[in-house]
Each structure stands twice: as C-alpha cells, then as structure tokens.
Amino acid sequence: MRKIIVILIIAIKGLMVYADVFDDFTDFKVKSYNTSIKSIDIDYFYKENIKQIHALSEEEQLALENMILLEKINLLEREDGIKLLFAQNRKCDTFIDNIPYRNFSSVLLSSIADIKSRYLSFLSGRAVIEESQRAKECYSIAIKKDKHNINAYIGYSLWLYFAPAISGGGVNSAINILKKAEKIAESNNQKYLVSLYLSQLYLCTNNNKKTEEYLKKAHELIDNETFSLYLKNRIGLKKPFFEQ
Numbered sequence: 001m002r003k004i005i006v007i008l009i010i011a012i013k014g015l016m017v018y019a020d021v022f023d024d025f026t027d028f029k030v031k032s033y034n035t036s037i038k039s040i041d042i043d044y045f046y047k048e049n050i051k052q053i054h055a056l057s058e059e060e061q062l063a064l065e066n067m068i069l070l071e072k073i074n075l076l077e078r079e080d081g082i083k084l085l086f087a088q089n090r091k092c093d094t095f096i097d098n099i100p101y102r103n104f105s106s107v108l109l110s111s112i113a114d115i116k117s118r119y120l121s122f123l124s125g126r127a128v129i130e131e132s133q134r135a136k137e138c139y140s141i142a143i144k145k146d147k148h149n150i151n152a153y154i155g156y157s158l159w160l161y162f163a164p165a166i167s168g169g170g171v172n173s174a175i176n177i178l179k180k181a182e183k184i185a186e187s188n189n190q191k192y193l194v195s196l197y198l199s200q201l202y203l204c205t206n207n208n209k210k211t212e213e214y215l216k217k218a219h220e221l222i223d224n225e226t227f228s229l230y231l232k233n234r235i236g237l238k239k240p241f242f243e244q
Helices: 002-034 039-048 050-054 058-073 078-096 106-122 126-145 150-162 171-184 188-203 208-221 227-232
Strands: none
Touching: 002 039, 002 050, 002 058, 002 188, 039 050, 039 058, 050 058, 058 078, 058 106, 078 106, 106 126, 106 150, 126 150, 150 171, 150 188, 171 188, 188 208, 188 227, 208 227
16 A cells, blocks of 8 residues: 555656646746747746756657747747757657657647647648648647647647648638637636637637737736737737737
8 A cells, every 4th residue: 555655646746747847838938928038048947947857757858848949949040940940850750750649648749749830831842741741630639638738729720720721721720729728728827828829810810809809818817918918009910920
C-alpha cells in the first residue's frame, strides 16, 4: 500500500509540474499581448523556469520549446526567425519520425501543428499540401486526445481560416471550431485568447457587432488589458491581427 501511495505522489507531482509551467507560459503569452516584450524577455522566462522545464518529460519539453519558439519568432528579424523555424520543424520531424501520431500527447501534437502551420508560408508546390495535411492531422488527433486543449482549437481554427474550401477550410469553419473552445475554456487566460480570436474571425465576416462583443469580453477578463482596445480601433481596417 505504501509503495502505491509513493507512486501516486510522484505521478501527481509530475502532473503539477507539467500544469504549472504550461499555465505560467500561457500567462506570459497573454501578458505579451498587452505589454512591449522583447526576445530577451522570452529567454528570461525560460531561465526562470529552468528547473520546472527540466522536470518535464522529453516530449513535454519539446512541446514547450515549440510554444516558446513561436512567440520568439514574432520578435526577431525575418531571416533569423525563418532559420529558427526551419530548424525546429526538422527537430519535430526527427522526434516523431515513423511513429504514429496517436502515440504522442495532445500538447505535443498541437505544438508541432503550430510549427508546421507557420512553416507553410515559406513553402511552395507539393510541400505545402503535404505539410498542411500533417498539421491538420496533428490538430485533429490532439483535440480527440484532449478535448480541453484550447491551444489545439485555436491553432486548428487558424489552419481552417487559411485553408481552401476544398479542404474544409474557411472563416465559418474556423468560427465553429472556436465556438467549441469557448464552451470548454476554464481559466480567464483561456477565455481571453478564445475571445480575441473569435473577435477577429467575426471581423472577417463583416460582423462588427460580434467583433465588438468578443473584444469587450476579452477586455473584461484581464486586468489592465489594452490589446482589445487596440483591435477595436482597427475594426475599420477589416484585417485580423494574425494577418498583420
């Protein structure tokens, strides 16, 4: 009995470490929308959480690394960002090489799909189709494995937004996915991110009323929030922030 209790304690402790560091990163990401951060701030986050990160499994570490890198790319010069993105995509491919996607965790799959979705914009020809389908498959399996993976819903909604109608894409498909995420979002940070992206998707349908409704929701969820106010002032431009 004592042995079982010890095993349970170790397992629960591992889950707590996993939850804490990923939740901390989500909090950091939300703050980044509302403050002026630099790439050095992202490096500082990694160093501050190094003990927690090293306590994660290799799979979890790669998932968090993918998330951190995507945020960092937004702040780097184009050429530097492209080099990092290509290298990270190769690293992900090596890690999952010849292993069925279903064998990996939801959080890793959605993070890999995010990497590939960003990677798509630098490809051409058949490579675009192949990588796009890999990303779609990763998102789909990630959601099936964990129906509460908000990042997977957000990433998949963007994949659908940019995908052609023949592949099931389009803004309405993207909205439908995020409406599912809206129902299961638990923390204020999760609700905030879902509301932001829904506001921008509705902007693309020329539904200003819904756009403002979701921007208002986002603003009320986070103390000292400013990004939704910035987006509200840009409604007339009819261009979502993820296309800037």
